[in-house]
Amino acid sequence: MYNSVKKYFKVLVLATAAQGLFASTAYAQDPGHYGLGRIATEEEIAGWDIDVRPDGLGLPEGSGSVSVGEGLYEAQCASCHGLFGEGEGRWPILAGGYDTLTDDRPQKTVGSYWPYASTLWDYTRRAMPFTAPQSLTVDETYAITAYVLYLNELVEDDFVLTKENFLTVEMPNADGFFHDDRPDVKNKACMKDCKDPASIKVISTIAGVSPTEHLEEGAEEESAGEAVNEHGKQVYKQSCAVCHDHGVAGAPKTGEADAWTDRIATGIDTLAKRANEGYMGDAGMMPPKGGNMSLSDEDVTAAVEYMVEQSQ
Amino acid sequence: MKNLSEEKTADLLKEIKTEAAELPQKKRRDFMLNGLKLTAGTALATSVGKVLAGEENLPPNIPTWQKTLGRGVVSVPYGQPSKHEADLVRRTVEWLTADEIASISMTPLHKQKGIITPSGLHFERYHGGVPEVDPDDHRLIINGLVERPLILTMDEIMSFPSESHIHFLECPANGGMEWRGAQMEALQFTHGMISGSEWTGVKLSTILQEVGVKPEGKWVLAEGADAAGMTRSIPMEKAMDDAMIVFAQNGEMLRPEQGYPVRLFTPGWEGNTSVKWLRRLEVGDMPWMHREETSKYTDLLADGKARKHSYVQEVNSVITSPCPESPAKRKGIMQLEGFAWSGRGKITRVDVSLDGGVNWQQAKLKGLVLTKSMTRFSMEINWQGEPRLLQSRAIDDTGYVQPTYAQLREARGTNSIYHKNAIHTWQLNTDGTVNNVQLG
Structure with missing residues (x-):
């Protein structure tokens, strides 16, 4: 409460001195003064309070082994993070990167950078897998955490992570952080002859890395007339793009006509059926509804139609 | 087109093209667009020949929007910007993130x-x-x-x-x-x-x-x-x-x-x-x-080593006019404008340099100057087409002076990703275009 307690008493004293004239001000500091809302039940809190701290507070009872984690990871995580945690496309690299923090291109992974294993457990539980957050059970979360620690060579392959042994995991970069000490630079507001004009070297932008189409005349007229299956596009972006944008895990890349010609030939009904019910093909596996079971059959079909439109 | 013969239309288009050739690019486009609208118009047949193509809405003529009624109330229940501001949108840089769900878009500050x-x-x-x-x-x-x-x-x-x-x-x-x-x-x-x-x-x-x-x-x-x-x-x-x-x-x-x-x-x-x-x-x-x-x-x-709990957004500023999206359009007196802000408090001063930081002049703070708020600054300059290196340097009420790239890099290296608040440089070219540059 810091100052508020002090302030509270100060105001209270004042109020008493003023013979209750300011009593309402004083009690404005009282817990429950406004009487709004109701006391949250333990059950309500338990359902939402899933956070975990570095000291282990918040970890639920449970356990998971590296070997169980391997299967879960390969099915639910590898499509983005890579089989060995190396990261697909621009998705985060999870493993490796040791001794790269001073490199020109550091790799900030769980092993090389993250200071606490609790962060991995907490984030996996609350936000992963990307398209189906909070779908993992407690034991699955332990197992996947164990496996990612294993990929970083922080535990052995027979390790079983539990609530009890959680704090025994040592993170290599635990001491790599320090509290904000800024301002760390001190410029002076020099006004005249602050540097030698001859010393100025102008370094231009690297061409081609930033979008510039909108700076060109007439750009905004482009593509205005194009009709797009908006619903399908929306579903696609939210649930399918993760794999189909980059051709992850054998998924046919959207927009790559070659990959789609034969598939389109089977007919939209077949494609929609496979997408809805799941399909094991030569190139890879399509999980039912791409793993997002909250989608309706119509949603998935619209997304398939969008992908076909984009890939012809 | 119903009041224009094919021959007249062809002549008109030719005229538009000739006139347009002498105009700068932006003006040329507007000119061509207006000209094309004109040929498609229905009410202009009588004035063709008298009105210079593309200028039918300019004095002494009465603009078309004044000669008909506009739309009524609640025709747009939640108001929208003019259709002429269609390029005023958020934009993203796609390669910054893996996809557009976990991503970022930017505000068109130039407008x-x-x-x-x-x-x-x-x-x-x-x-x-x-x-x-x-x-x-x-x-x-x-x-x-x-x-x-x-x-x-x-x-x-x-x-x-x-x-x-x-x-x-x-x-x-x-x-x-x-x-x-x-x-x-x-x-x-x-x-x-x-x-x-x-x-x-x-x-x-x-x-x-x-x-x-x-x-x-x-x-x-x-x-x-x-x-x-x-x-x-x-x-x-x-x-x-x-x-x-x-x-x-x-x-x-x-x-x-x-x-x-x-x-x-x-x-x-x-x-x-x-x-x-x-x-x-x-x-x-x-x-x-x-x-x-x-x-x-x-x-x-x-x-x-890494800095944690680095919450505060330190002093920063940037010139918004001119800038790459908003080049200098004419020589002469020009209002150079921009924004400054500080997560520690109020902006107390902004200095502007036209020569890449050799000499500085104090700019004027405009409008509301509030704590932890964007704050406008401006300076009037007389630009005669000289190449310039434009910079702004803000100071807040803690006395913190916006740093240079050299100072930031010396203290932090180049892998920090976050909290880059260095003095920014726009290169104003003789033709009025503006490029993003850094000074070595």
């Missing part, structure tokens, strides 16, 4: 004419997309080290005493692409991860006093109801100082992209600490050190 960013142009940053929260079913739970753990509906949150404050909100990665050198060829991308709004809500201290924080409570975890379950740990000092639980922005309920129906707002601090779609606050005795305060939003320095 922002005051310290308030229109809500629909406020930059976006999500880690799991924009959730569609039903306000009737949204709840805020406050638990942890408190006397009275509470669950609040939106109506209840909005029944606490509320306040309104104008503040900027900035992503700490604003300009982060430029640590190693100039990359972005537009102001929108170099500085567009900042926006300004009037925020209305309840002081977080009011809510915390209502639940009664236990003496050992030193930190507050804020958690969002989005797919990322976004979390940040906020120290109690900030929570009891100026942090707010905000439900409105610029006079209306928050936009979904900004956390509808309720978000935390931490004035002057890195944007992600203002957790959106706020569903829970937990009071604890230590920080949670979650993903967005360890793996991300920590500042890796050259020696391999």
Whole structure:
């Protein structure tokens, strides 16, 4: 409460001195003064309070082994993070990167950078897998955490992570952080002859890395007339793009006509059926509804139609 | 076309083309467009020959929009910008992120004419997309080290005493692409991860006093109801100082992209600490050190150590006119304009240099000068087509002077990603175009 307690008493004293004239001000500091809302039940809190701290507070009872984690990871995580945690496309690299923090291109992974294993457990539980957050059970979360620690060579392959042994995991970069000490630079507001004009070297932008189409005349007229299956596009972006944008895990890349010609030939009904019910093909596996079971059959079909439109 | 013969149309088009050839590019395009509209028009047959093509709306002629009635009230129940402002939109740089669900877009600062960013142009940053929260079913739970753990509906949150404050909100990665050198060829991308709004809500201290924080409570975890379950740990000092639980922005309920129906707002601090779609606050005795305060939003320095809890957005400024999107259009007297801001307090001064930082002159602060708010500055210059290296340097009421790239790099290296607030340089070329450059 810091100052508020002090302030509270100060105001209270004042109020008493003023013979209750300011009593309402004083009690404005009282817990429950406004009487709004109701006391949250333990059950309500338990359902939402899933956070975990570095000291282990918040970890639920449970356990998971590296070997169980391997299967879960390969099915639910590898499509983005890579089989060995190396990261697909621009998705985060999870493993490796040791001794790269001073490199020109550091790799900030769980092993090389993250200071606490609790962060991995907490984030996996609350936000992963990307398209189906909070779908993992407690034991699955332990197992996947164990496996990612294993990929970083922080535990052995027979390790079983539990609530009890959680704090025994040592993170290599635990001491790599320090509290904000800024301002760390001190410029002076020099006004005249602050540097030698001859010393100025102008370094231009690297061409081609930033979008510039909108700076060109007439750009905004482009593509205005194009009709797009908006619903399908929306579903696609939210649930399918993760794999189909980059051709992850054998998924046919959207927009790559070659990959789609034969598939389109089977007919939209077949494609929609496979997408809805799941399909094991030569190139890879399509999980039912791409793993997002909250989608309706119509949603998935619209997304398939969008992908076909984009890939012809 | 019904009143124009084919021959006349052909002549007219030829005339337009000849006239247009002598105009600069932008003008030429407008000219051609207007000319083409004219040939398609129906009411102009009699004036063809007298009116110079493309100037039928200019004096002494009466513009077409004055000769018919305009549309009536509520033809657009929620007002929209003019169709002529269609390029006034948020934009993204696709390669910055793996996909567009966990991504960022930038505000078109080159067209922002005051310290308030229109809500629909406020930059976006999500880690799991924009959730569609039903306000009737949204709840805020406050638990942890408190006397009275509470669950609040939106109506209840909005029944606490509320306040309104104008503040900027900035992503700490604003300009982060430029640590190693100039990359972005537009102001929108170099500085567009900042926006300004009037925020209305309840002081977080009011809510915390209502639940009664236990003496050992030193930190507050804020958690969002989005797919990322976004979390940040906020120290109690900030929570009891100026942090707010905000439900409105610029006079209306928050936009979904900004956390509808309720978000935390931490004035002057890195944007992600203002957790959106706020569903829970937990009071604890230590920080949670979650993903967005360890793996991300920590500042890796050259020696391999990283700064954590680097919350404050330090002094920054940028010239918005001229800039790459808004080149100098004519020689002569020119109003050079820009924005300055500081997460520590008020802007007290902005200096401008035309020669790459050799000499500086004090600019004028314009309009409202508020704490932790975008602040306008301007300076009148007489430009006769000389090549210039334009810079702005802001100072806040703590006396902090916006640093140079050299100073920042010396202190931090180039892998910090976040909190890049160096003096920016625009190269104004003799033809009026502007490039993003850095000075070695």
